[in-house]
Amino acid sequence: MNDVLMSTIEQTVLSDYKYGFVSNINAEEAPKGLNEDIIRFISAKKQEPQWLLEWRLKAYRQWLKLEEPKWSNVTYPAIDFQDIIYYSAPKQRVGPNSIDEIDPELKRTFDKLGISLDEQKRLTGVAVDVVVDSVSVATSFKEQLADLGIIFCSISEAIQKHPELVRKYMGSIVPPTDNYFAALNSAVFSDGSFCYIPKGIRCPMELSTYFRINAENTGQFERTLIIAEEGSYVSYLEGCTAPMRDENQLHAAVVELIALDRAEIKYSTVQNWYPGDKNGNGGIYNFVTKRGICQGVNSKISWTQVETGSAITWKYPSVILKGDNSIGEFYSVAVTNNHQQADTGTKMMHLGKNTKSRIVSKGISAGVSNNSYRGLVHVNKNAVNSRNFSQCDSLLLGDKCGAHTFPYIEVKNSSSVVEHEATTSKIGEDQIFYCNQRGIDTETAVALIINGFAKEVMNQLPMEFAVEAQKLLAISLEGSVG
Amino acid sequence: MNPTANIKDYFDQAVLPETKGKIGSLRKNAQQLYTRLGIPTTKQEEWKYTRINGLFSKTYQLTSDLSKVPVSSGDIDALRLPGNANANELVFVNGLFSLELSKIISKDLIVLPLEEAATDEFSETIAKHLGHSGHYLKDGINALNTAFVQAAAFLHLKKNKVLEHPVYIYHFFDTRNGNTFSQPRSLVHIGENASMQVVETFFTVGTGESFTNQVMEIVVEKDARLEYYKIQNDSSESSQVSTTHIRQLGKSYTHSVSISLNGNIVRNNLNVIFEADHCESHLYGLYCLKGQTHVDNHTVVDNVQPHCFSNELYKGVVDGKATGIFNGKIFVRKDAQKTNAYQSNKNILLSETATVNAKPQLEIFADDVKCSHGCTVGSLDEEALFYLRSRGLSLDQARSLLLQAFAMDILENIHLESIRSHVSSLISQRLEINEHDRIRDDIE
Known part of the structure; x- marks a missing residue:
């Protein structure tokens, strides 16, 4: 039995990264390296106002003072921050207003990925703001959203058109001094998405962005800012695929969410950056700072993530529950295979009264990978009657991988209830046998069990994404998933 | 030796008296380690929630000679635990082991000053096991105890013997002449197929403050059995860092219960290391706290070998401005297949000013294991x-x-x-x- 299991895992290990290809777009690049001039170059290139340049420079100077954090449960060779190109923009004709106007080469890239813009536009009604190598090239359904007063555009555009909103909120949740990689991002961020939902508006469609790393040696420093005004609702999707390459690439994004009174933000991620080959060469370093604040009463922020890619994933989507009765949720499936490393989890900071949070984290480790859950639930003295429930389950496939849990629980009042539970197990031979008995072969049985294991999280994804996420689970654990 | 000193300054400048052999070299290395690491701060992960630097800036008496401390058997009498008539009693005064005040009634139990034991038939045992806790507690505070191993106790239970009378260990701190700083040290060796019960407790006499940095290392041989009880109900002026390091060398059974009721800052380290297959250990803890008491329980269960079982349950009732901390680590090493490890921590907060911090931690490198942990914090069920x-x-x-x-x-x-x-x-x-x-x- 074990042999069969092992061989299916071996197949997993041998399966290639399906989305690995490089498209030739003549990128307009900044020279390698990082200094104040590069930051001025980026800022000038993007025709940014003076305050933003100063904001970037301040972050850069802070970054110089910070040290790269070492506390996480991941190892990687030292990153040479002077060997990275901090800006590259794909060539494009001036001002494409419709999808038909964009670079045909780019379009073919998306077709290969199976994200045909036209098809998505026609069939699913999803507005897609596509980011290829740091510059937004096409935005659809914009007019329809504009009718409702919803602003959904690239952050560069928002800086030009809505500077007051950007200036008010950017960096308010993740300040430029927050941590090493947030400071780096603040100094050099190239582009990203901006979304503003006005008071009382329920966004009629799922907003989505496809990120994609393209030119070689280009670190991507995305910055996303979502603001949900009083009583509004938005569901935002983020998905990533990246081409295969040998050198490690750094991805240090910052995402900030702001939910005001009675607003709700649902943020879903399917992350599938190139994980490196089976010997652990190459792959993306995904060092992301994601944080949301439930600023107003009765607000809600929900993070859902399916993490299958990246050589190293290091992120903790967090919620600051400031408004009374606010709710924070975190649902995660993290899959690691071969030499992948993941150190992920969440922070729930209960500040307001009657705040609630729920954490469901499912880790699947295979090959020689390491998968860690690291989370904090903090209940402040004034957060009376707060409630938290956390569940972290790990599934081990193979005897060379590791699963780790580091939950921190801090409670400072007596009326709150915090519960945490975690289990670690492997797929039982009796479970496989039970399936075999009923004519289900081992491979399908493993797939069945893994799907069941991750289902609680998958159910949280919007339908369009759930399909893709299941495909990704299958690809990253191919063989054992079937 | 300087009778009164700010202990940080004192130890920073201390010149060690020469000690030969294993103990000497262990002390020397530990001294260097302490000089390098210093006192743990809250920036260190293991000490995130417990701040002890304040304790080190106070002035204490350091006792190096028992004859200068006027403690009589009568002083101890008032503090004896029930059942003492049928127990072996070991007494430490201000961290120094006193054979005179101790009472050994079991002939199968050998109790010697460590320095003396190191020179005869037990020299090999001591060389092998003394200082092993340093492999797990790589901080300055453990090194500090090892650097000043002095008037320590060595206990050996002969193989195939079941000790009928439990061993009561009293740590007596005399603060009648000022604050005391004590560093008790002991090594317990339980021979093959032997069985013993140990009860350890702490008493401060006088109105001064006592600060204790204690290390007890216990070695459990094949088929042996240990029951270990620690009772902390000392005065509110007493602080301690108390380490119990248990090595299970062969298939064996250990059972421990830690009760923490009172004190100022109390830090407990309990390590259980399974160095053979089919070991079993049960770890229980209860902390009922009020006032300003701060109790930090750190436990480690290290599954080095396969087929081991551990069950851990720590419970806390925290009232007043007290703080209860639980940090439980379970390690499952690569070869430790078929491990079963369970851990549970439950807390009740009774006041709005009490705090509970918990970190139940699992680190697993083997796939065929069953591990779970649970943690709850709440109030009484309405x-x-x-x-x-x-x-x-x-x-x-x-x-x-x-x-x-x-x-x-x-x-x-x-x-x-x-x-x-x-x-x-x-x-x-x-x-x-x-x-x-x-x-x-x-x-x-």
């Missing part, structure tokens, strides 16, 4: 309270009943009857339970 009140109990009675039941889960694991009823009454006092509301403690 529905249970209502149920009891609807049957005519007052709110106070209902609360005390629920709290006693909560503590009972741990208390029933104290197998020494006299100690169990003693601890049970201490807990009733702590929870301010009226005598007639007490649940009978003779649980059979």
Whole structure:
């Protein structure tokens, strides 16, 4: 039995990264390296106002003072921050207003990925703001959203058109001094998405962005800012695929969410950056700072993530529950295979009264990978009657991988209830046998069990994404998933 | 030796008296390590929630010669635990082991000053096991104890012997002439197929402050069995870092219960290392705190070999401005297949100013294992309270009943009857339970 299991895992290990290809777009690049001039170059290139340049420079100077954090449960060779190109923009004709106007080469890239813009536009009604190598090239359904007063555009555009909103909120949740990689991002961020939902508006469609790393040696420093005004609702999707390459690439994004009174933000991620080959060469370093604040009463922020890619994933989507009765949720499936490393989890900071949070984290480790859950639930003295429930389950496939849990629980009042539970197990031979008995072969049985294991999280994804996420689970654990 | 000193300055400048052999070299290395690491700060992960630098800036008496401390057997009498008539009693005064004040009634139990034991037939055992806790506790505070191993105790239980009389260890701190700083050290060796029960407790006499940095290393050989009870109910002016490091060298069984009721800053390190397959260990802890008491329980269960079993349950009732901390680590090494490891931590907060910090941590490198941990923090169950009140109990009675039941889960694991009823009454006092509301403690 074990042999069969092992061989299916071996197949997993041998399966290639399906989305690995490089498209030739003549990128307009900044020279390698990082200094104040590069930051001025980026800022000038993007025709940014003076305050933003100063904001970037301040972050850069802070970054110089910070040290790269070492506390996480991941190892990687030292990153040479002077060997990275901090800006590259794909060539494009001036001002494409419709999808038909964009670079045909780019379009073919998306077709290969199976994200045909036209098809998505026609069939699913999803507005897609596509980011290829740091510059937004096409935005659809914009007019329809504009009718409702919803602003959904690239952050560069928002800086030009809505500077007051950007200036008010950017960096308010993740300040430029927050941590090493947030400071780096603040100094050099190239582009990203901006979304503003006005008071009382329920966004009629799922907003989505496809990120994609393209030119070689280009670190991507995305910055996303979502603001949900009083009583509004938005569901935002983020998905990533990246081409295969040998050198490690750094991805240090910052995402900030702001939910005001009675607003709700649902943020879903399917992350599938190139994980490196089976010997652990190459792959993306995904060092992301994601944080949301439930600023107003009765607000809600929900993070859902399916993490299958990246050589190293290091992120903790967090919620600051400031408004009374606010709710924070975190649902995660993290899959690691071969030499992948993941150190992920969440922070729930209960500040307001009657705040609630729920954490469901499912880790699947295979090959020689390491998968860690690291989370904090903090209940402040004034957060009376707060409630938290956390569940972290790990599934081990193979005897060379590791699963780790580091939950921190801090409670400072007596009326709150915090519960945490975690289990670690492997797929039982009796479970496989039970399936075999009923004519289900081992491979399908493993797939069945893994799907069941991750289902609680998958159910949280919007339908369009759930399909893709299941495909990704299958690809990253191919063989054992079937 | 300087009788009074700010201990940080003192140890920073201390010149060690020459000691030969293993103990000497161990001390020398530890001294260097302490000089390099210094006192742990809250920036270190292991000390994130417990700040002890403040304790090091005070002035203490350092006792290096027992004859200068006027402690008599009569002083100890008032503090003896029930059942002492049938127990072996070991006494440490201000961290120094006193053979004169001790009472050994079991002939199978050998008790010697460590320095003396190191020169005869036990030299090999000591060379092999002394200082092993340093492999797990790589901080300055453990090194500090090792650097000043002095008047330590060595206990050896002969193989194939079941010790009928438990071993009571009293740590006596005399602050009648000022604050004391003590560093008791002991090494316990339980021979093959032997069995013993150890009870350890701490008493501060006088109005001064006592600060204790204790290390006890216990080696459990094949087929041996250990029951270990630690009772911390010292004065509110007493602080301690108390380490118990248990190595299970062969298929063996250990059982420990830690009860923390009072003190200033209390840090407990309990390590259980399974160095052979089919080891079993049960770890229980109860902390009932109020006032400003700060209790930090750090436990480690390290599954180095396969087929081991561990079960851990720590419970806390935290009132006043007290802080309860639980950090439980379970390691499952690469070859430790078929490990079963369970851990649970439950806390009740009784006041708005109390704090609980918990970090139940699993690190697993083998796939064929069953591991789980759970952690809860909350207040008394409203529905249970209502149920009891609807049957005519007052709110106070209902609360005390629920709290006693909560503590009972741990208390029933104290197998020494006299100690169990003693601890049970201490807990009733702590929870301010009226005598007639007490649940009978003779649980059979």
